[in-house]
Amino acid sequence: MSESPIYLDHHSTTPCDPRVVEAMLPYFSDNFGNAAASTHVHGRRASSALEDARGRVAASLGCLPSEIHFTSGATESNNIALRGIALDPGAHVVTSAVEHSSIIQPLEQMARFGIEHTIVMPDSKGAVHGDTIRSAIRPSTVLVSVMAANAEFGTVEPIEEIGTACRASGVPLHTDATQAVGKIPFDLQTLPVDLASLSAHKFYGPKGIGALFIRTGTSLLSPVAGGGQEKKVRSGTVNVAGAVGLAEALAIAIAGMATESERLVALRTRLRTKLLAAIPNAVVNGPDEARLPGNLHVSFPGVDVEALVHALRRFSLSTGAACASGRREPSRALRAIGLDERVAMSSLRFGLGRCNTEEHVDQLVEDLTAAVSRLRQISV
Numbered sequence: 001m002s003e004s005p006i007y008l009d010h011h012s013t014t015p016c017d018p019r020v021v022e023a024m025l026p027y028f029s030d031n032f033g034n035a036a037a038s039t040h041v042h043g044r045r046a047s048s049a050l051e052d053a054r055g056r057v058a059a060s061l062g063c064l065p066s067e068i069h070f071t072s073g074a075t076e077s078n079n080i081a082l083r084g085i086a087l088d089p090g091a092h093v094v095t096s097a098v099e100h101s102s103i104i105q106p107l108e109q110m111a112r113f114g115i116e117h118t119i120v121m122p123d124s125k126g127a128v129h130g131d132t133i134r135s136a137i138r139p140s141t142v143l144v145s146v147m148a149a150n151a152e153f154g155t156v157e158p159i160e161e162i163g164t165a166c167r168a169s170g171v172p173l174h175t176d177a178t179q180a181v182g183k184i185p186f187d188l189q190t191l192p193v194d195l196a197s198l199s200a201h202k203f204y205g206p207k208g209i210g211a212l213f214i215r216t217g218t219s220l221l222s223p224v225a226g227g228g229q230e231k232k233v234r235s236g237t238v239n240v241a242g243a244v245g246l247a248e249a250l251a252i253a254i255a256g257m258a259t260e261s262e263r264l265v266a267l268r269t270r271l272r273t274k275l276l277a278a279i280p281n282a283v284v285n286g287p288d289e290a291r292l293p294g295n296l297h298v299s300f301p302g303v304d305v306e307a308l309v310h311a312l313r314r315f316s317l318s319t320g321a322a323c324a325s326g327r328r329e330p331s332r333a334l335r336a337i338g339l340d341e342r343v344a345m346s347s348l349r350f351g352l353g354r355c356n357t358e359e360h361v362d363q364l365v366e367d368l369t370a371a372v373s374r375l376r377q378i379s380v
């Protein structure tokens with residue numbers, strides 16, 4: 001069998017930590033009960049594990065256990081937040097042009113039923129400012145939704161500033177914290193945020209489990225109706241093993257965050273410095289400082305990014321939504337930070353994570369330099 005490529009796509013997903021897998025294992029076949037079945041020991045054991053996981057997640061994020069609702073992931077959390085708050089025709093939502101499709105698509109669907117939205121623009125580094133949000137808020141605005149950190153060019157959004165603007169206008173703030181949680185400090189005790197979405201597989205937990213934080217006092221009518229689990233926010237038999245895994249993965253990520261983020265920033269700086277020195281006209285997109293530790297996003301003008309990814313076969317790399325949902329066009333977010341179509345289509349996202357080393361970075365720069373030079377010669 002051929003050797004596995006080096007994984008450099010940690011924004012897309014991460015491997016499940018073996019300690020997380022171990023914590024989850026008892027909840028598949030030994031303690032398999034339905035957490036809602038309170039009449040017997042099997043159900044009560046599952047319920048107790050679920051509540052323990054909820055408590056751990058709440059402690060990790062600085063909120064109350066009753067404010068955490070388990071979902072199948074950030075896509076579902078985002079949908080529940082938007083559709084559960086902006087219910088009536090005439091209601092208005094403010095969001096930004098750098099959001100994930102699980103924010104933009106539901107809003108586009110909701111527009112068909114008379115629920116309006118405004119998409120505000122970021123600055124050239126991808127940051128959405130409180131003033132911009134404030135000026136988009138109308139008397140009919142029922143929700144603002146801005147992500148905590150961007151999945152393409154890694155911008156860490158000024159959520160405190162945005163939340164302060166929202167509070168001043170009396171409008172709740174939802175943040176899609178999928179890329180932020182477990183990677184940068186995210187403390188709900190101090191952040192002026194009313195709802196937040198997260199997904200375990202982005203921080204070395206399992207896929208198919210996430211959570212929606214809903215601050216006490218925020219009212220929401222969930223579109224996922226049924227058995228009423230998770231305080232009617234997300235009906236459906238709860239994934240107990242997943243919740244246990246999410247809690248364990250989050251605790252591990254937070255305990256190691258300071259050390260790991262310092263290590264990743266050093267790796268990222270090495271990649272950036274070597275790459276800019278070796279490849280003429282390479283341009284780093286996104287912010288210099290307020291950036292996810294493992295993120296780098298670079299344009300290689302004159303190079304088709306799909307050909308580049310193909311040439312870099314020793315690595316698992318993503319264009320990072322450079323082509324939205326497989327279409328040959330740049331994502332809305334890349335256009336929003338001012339990249340023209342040709343430059344956007346020559347851009348690559350690097351997502352460094354726990355398994356990466358200095359050797360990986362050096363090997364990448366070597367392969368990149370050769371591939372960019374060859375592809376530029378071909379395209380002349």
Ligand code: PMP
Pocket residue numbers: 011012072073074075076100102147149150151176178179199201210
């Ligand atoms: N929001 C952001 C910012 C993301 O990066 C992702 C995953 N790419 C999602 C939401 C959706 O997460 P999931 O696929 O786990 O539902």
